Amino acid sequence: xxxxxxxxxxxxxxxxxxxxxxxxxxxxxxxxxxxxxxxxxxxxxxxxxxxxxxxxxxxxxxxxxxxxxxxxxxxxxxxxxxxxxxxxxxxxxxxxxxxxxxxxxxxxxx
Amino acid sequence: xxxxxxxxxxxxxxxxxxxxxxxxxxxxxxxxxxxxxxxxxxxxxxxxxxxxxxxxxxxxxxxxxxxxxxxxxxxxxxxxxxxxxxxxxxxxxxxxxxxxxxxxxxxxxxxxxx
Numbered sequence: 001x002x003x004x005x006x007x008x009x010x011x012x013x014x015x016x017x018x019x020x021x022x023x024x025x026x027x028x029x030x031x032x033x034x035x036x037x038x039x040x041x042x043x044x045x046x047x048x049x050x051x052x053x054x055x056x057x058x059x060x061x062x063x064x065x066x067x068x069x070x071x072x073x074x075x076x077x078x079x080x081x082x083x084x085x086x087x088x089x090x091x092x093x094x095x096x097x098x099x100x101x102x103x104x105x106x107x108x109x110x
Numbered sequence: 111x112x113x114x115x116x117x118x119x120x121x122x123x124x125x126x127x128x129x130x131x132x133x134x135x136x137x138x139x140x141x142x143x144x145x146x147x148x149x150x151x152x153x154x155x156x157x158x159x160x161x162x163x164x165x166x167x168x169x170x171x172x173x174x175x176x177x178x179x180x181x182x183x184x185x186x187x188x189x190x191x192x193x194x195x196x197x198x199x200x201x202x203x204x205x206x207x208x209x210x211x212x213x214x215x216x217x218x219x220x221x222x223x224x
Contacts, residue, residue: 043215
């Protein structure tokens with residue numbers, strides 16, 4: 001079966017660093033995606049990993065370990081506007097469809 | 111990046127009625143998907159909209175309840191049939207880009223069934 005786990009909620013302070021973990025067990029793997037979703041809005045693409053290692057994009061970085069079925073999203077220099085839900089999604093092998101985790105609601109406090 | 115529009119953006123409907131949601135993309139795409147996001151939850155894939163053939167439905171979703179059309183490579187519709195309050199949700203259209211390294215989402219259709 002398909003299983004993607006993320007913490008439900010996290011809190012952090014403005015200016016700090018936060019790491020949001022995602023573990024997955026899926027029938028095949030063809031890439032892992034992270035999305036940001038503000039309340040009432042559609043998900044916005046943040047990052048894509050298909051090979052092991054770290055992908056850095058400005059304040060956001062995403063890491064993947066395929067052997068461990070594990071990924072994390074690292075947010076640096078947190079800003080209030082980073083308060084949102086962060087969705088981990090896995091694309092299964094040979095398809096384009098995404099299986100989403102439950103999402104992590106991040107609250108950034110001043 | 112693909113620009114996706116959806117109509118309507120929101121609607122309030124009576125139980126037992128049906129609503130058709132449209133998804134328009136500004137470029138030709140091979141894969142189009144329909145997702146549902148129930149209040150406070152993550153996204154669940156309803157089906158893959160295939161151009162020129164019947165949609166591929168995920169477990170728990172059936173064609174009679176969620177008929178889908180895909181007449182060309184830039185447009186698709188999802189109908190929510192015989193609605194009940196449990197169908198109250200956000201319905202999102204999604205497309206993949208040519209590199210397959212990202213998927214874009216439309217703005218969503220917010221549906222409330224009374």
